[in-house]
Amino acid sequence: MAKFNKNTSKYLKPFKNWFILISAGFLIWMIFFDANSWLIHHELNNDIEALENEKEYYKREIEKDKKAIKKISSEVGLEKFARETYYMKRENEDIYIIEYEDSLNVKNNE
Template structure:
């Protein structure tokens, strides 16, 4: 009987309806907030990885200002060769 007494109060019923609406039925519900937080964390991790790659690329680019370094990079990384050379690529399995 005492439990039913609390549910007869219109303020408690209104508060319960409001809480249920805000938690589950609204556009910005709990599940949507959690999903967005997970997406944000994933994007922040990707951003950190891309910033590291950018820093490495910028360092490589700065090193390529010299002609000797440019030629070495082209030969080692891009497998460029001179006209009178042959290139053998050894792949470790």
């Protein structure tokens, strides 16, 4: 029975020290339970990274839109856009739309 107490006391000896107990409790508290815990910081860092990626996406979209606006701002570009997108035409002009089989959305009833 004495050997059992010596082996267990050898492993429990660090936990009898108040400094180690308080430090371990403090670390556990700061990692998991505190309002500024590591877990919350990790979630917030992930949110920040996602928002920065979204910001970059919108910056690229703004640049594409600026280029499109620049193209449309001229008379020739505006006419080209109106003809291609809205199938507008001048007076006394006929427009024929040619669609190929691979560009049609056909549903097969098989």
